[in-house]
Amino acid sequence: MKFLIKIFILFSFFSVFAQDIKKDSVVVKVDSLYREDQFYFNFSYGNLQKIPKDLNQIKFSPAISVGFLRDFPLNKNRTFALAIGLGYAATTYNHNLYQYKSVDVSGNETREYEILSEDIFYQKNKQSLHYLEIPFEIRWRNSTFASHKFWRIYTGFKVSYLFFDKYKFVNDIQTIVIKNNPDFNKLHYGCYISAGWTTWNAYVYYGLNSIFKSAKIDGQDIKMNTLNIGLQFYIL
Structure with missing residues (x-):
């Protein structure tokens, strides 16, 4: 018993x-049905490309971007996915590209551009650009539902809409402010890649079209685009 x-x-x-x-x-x-829906934040250096002769960036040109991405897994293990998001981006360029307004013989207001020589003193000469952006990503990661510590490679394409811009020049004689300059391209687009471990990720973005639409120096079009290098952070 x-x-x-x-x-x-x-x-x-x-x-x-x-x-x-x-x-x-x-x-x-x-x-196991988890998604990598995430808020993102990146901080980078805006390096101007295809610059006119004698144009130089002065000091540091910071760029930030923040937003949210919706994740759409493509396989059972959820290691491959697509993502689409919405965000805000801002870039400030400190350089020696001088801008001012002029009026032609017909009374129409135009904007003129010159390169400031080294012997001209000024306290401030900067351009700020503010965008709404829509990023689209193709994602790979070796994550699981139980751990948020993993390797990732996210690459994508981003379309940005310029909703506000401001140029400011300051020296001992005058202060010039130009807002919502129509010479800028309203739509900007480019490719990027973000890769790293958990929260810390290297970030590179390359703009495929020019920042300016119709600006000229000495009759030559300004066709500058941008290369951003920095860090991107993903937060669940």
Whole structure:
């Protein structure tokens, strides 16, 4: 009889243990449907490309971007995915490209551009650009539902809409402010890649079209685009 009681207790234990495993397996099945929906933030250096002769960037030209990305996994392990998002981006360029307004013989206001020589003193000469952006990403990561520590390579294409811009020049004689300059391209687009471990990711963006639409120096079009290099952070 004691032997039978022991056998009964043993089978009861295994039965409870099996039920726990079954419950855990159900949890795994549900939790495995996770998405990498994320807020993102990046901080980078805006390096102007295809610049006119004698144009130089002065000091540091910071760029920031912040927004949200919706994740759409493509495979069972959810290691491959697409993502689309919405965000805000701002870049400030400190350079020696001088801007001012002039009026032609017909009374139409235009904007003129010159390169400031080194012997001209000024306290400030900067251009600020503010965009709404829509990033589209192709994603690879070796993450699991149980851990947010993983390697990732996210590459994508970004379309940005310029909704506000401001140029400011300051020296001892005058202060010039130009807002919403129509010479800028309203739509800007480019490719980027973000790769790294967990929160820390290297970030590179290359603009495919010019920042300016119709600006000229000495009759030559200004066709500058931008290369941004920095860090991108993803936060669940």
